[in-house]
Amino acid sequence: MRGRRAAAAAMLVLAALVFTEGLVLAQRSITLMTWNIKHALGCDGLVDLDRIAQVIEASGADVVGLNEVDRGFPRSGMVFQARYLAERLGFDYAFAPAFAVATGSYGNAILSRYPILESWTVALPADALSEPRSAAVARIDVGEAVLSFVSTHLDHKDARIRRNQALRVHEELQALPNPKVLAGDLNAWAVTAEVTLFQRVMNDAHTLYRMVACTDRVTPERLLEDGYTLPSTAPTSRIDYIFLSPDLRLEEGAGGYRVLPTVASDHLPVVATVRLRPEGWDDL
Template identity: 35%
Template structure:
């Protein structure tokens, strides 16, 4: 059963029908904290790419700057750069504010990509969290609880096979307050210290790279920030808080794209996966 996303100009189903659909969908999905589903697309990704395109995007549950929830606008942003690995934050599942849509499945189905979703916050039947989208099957998927005082947060990790190499991709959305981040960053660091593959960590860190604790975490994990071509804010009326961190060589610099589909900008980049790149990491 599929819930039709709310779109401008289309009347929403009555609340009683929505409630029934939500209950039935939850019965199918179960209440596990982690959902991983393959959604095969029409186009096959190269099994041995020389480079991969990556993207991180806080979608604010698909609420645009006009105050309307429109997941189709997010899909247009996601399609624009044709990224191979996508990290999304503030994704809703079965929440009233976003029309009781399972946004994780909606985005994966629209793009024909594999996906994993991990809620950080649950209230009754509704969930809110982070997700990964991938042109390649996601393996060894794990969710790590990062805790939080104001709001709980999580770290979602998975492995993808790219040619003869495994790459770990991860996403998180850290707390709004310094107190929350002081609790969450050590847990994030601990969860990722055992990673032995190349690592791409993407997300909304709610702090700039000059933040001492974030900078220390990046150093301990031996990651490098993927610098923006044009430094600037990644969130409306804010700073550069959405980052791509990696130990893979970057192809040029990453960049943002203008959008009105969210209060954050999507951040894009291209990473190298050649034999030379592997030698440089050794």
Template identity: 35%
Template sequence: MNDSFRVMTYNIHHGVGMDGRLSLERIAEEIRVSDAGIVALQEVDRFLPRSGFRDQIGWLSKKLGLHAAYAPSINMRFCQYGNALLSRYPIVNKRVVYMPGTLERRSILLAELLIDGRKLTVANTHLGIFRTDWARQMPILQDELARMDKPSILLGDFNMVTGNKYMKKLRPRFIKVQLQTKMPTLSYGGEIDHILVNAPTSEAFAWVQPSKASDHQPVVALIKWHPSVISR
């Protein structure tokens, strides 16, 4: 397995930027500029009127030449809304775990990527906005994470800051990759988009990629596994 990865988590707000304009092309450019090989996306539409009936993940996959997986948190006949994954590496397995929510159902997208003959598990999620949501959703997420005994990466929009008591429940199994410089991941303030790993690293740091293409800003991380991980 490669010892170094560049990954991204990005709530794309179905392609609507801070200027109120819908442009999936701007989202594609943010992903391209990041040079991330693994990209976790939240708030991705498929065939919804508000986003021009476009299959957003299908379009991004084709535009960027990346493998894709999708987890529809909400199904409205043929319209869908949820989480997605883009990957430079083949996606050999995908599973979706659903979680209850006050305003809407939430989900966890679990995918296995094949890298140099070894599998890497990637989990992408988008939690609710209320404490009552976190109280119901976090145990489900913890249960899924507890099954991961191989090197894994957890990414997503958690709708809570690092110091939140529910975020602390992910430790010590998963450790957050810290931002190099404290910057909001929400365009209007707040650090609620996170990248975490469950295996030792020799180098791991993250940064915010300034952007107005969504109401969130992309978070990108460089993760370099410790030699002990590669030799497993």
């Protein structure tokens, strides 16, 4: 009898440990960033990639989507910017060129503190007169799950082309398993068709933040409340987004969603901290 009681007690302890471990994993936070870095050209006219790295490092970001990233361009010193930043930060990286020139290419990148298991480039529709665009897609091992992360940059001139590009990104997202994140410069306001396409199937991190933390009061934090990211010196537009699948929960409090002030680019970086919400664990 004593042996059975001891065995039962041991099983209870083991169950508690398993449950506690699951709780720890479920409560692990992941900090995401999206930023159009304009090949590290700051508002002061300086191309300074180390300044970009410093902003990312100070933010505590774990997974970063970058737009307007150079590889082998004279204007940015012929540097492969995604690789340079990854090595500087100790991150893994993936690069998705949108177009190539004689010396190199230009496009989107993903940097990750966690291992990137696989990555690929999605070419987005364009016409002969528009700039080619792409989406970078990565599957990232974040420990308790594999995160699908998409970083993209849509056309800035033609709404018709932008909508077609959004449809292609949406198609790619639909094929990816949860949890998943879409991040990037969509060059469109939240009320446009190309943005509402994503809002119907994913949660806008800024909207979640406003629901939890903000009111309509005019405060010194209005920049954060509105989520404006462009131009970085006096922002009046929100065109940079982080969208989350429903199984990702935005962290509550000041760290849940942030727009970071910097002159390192013409856009401001957007940061969101999330937790994985396993099915049936809504109270975590």
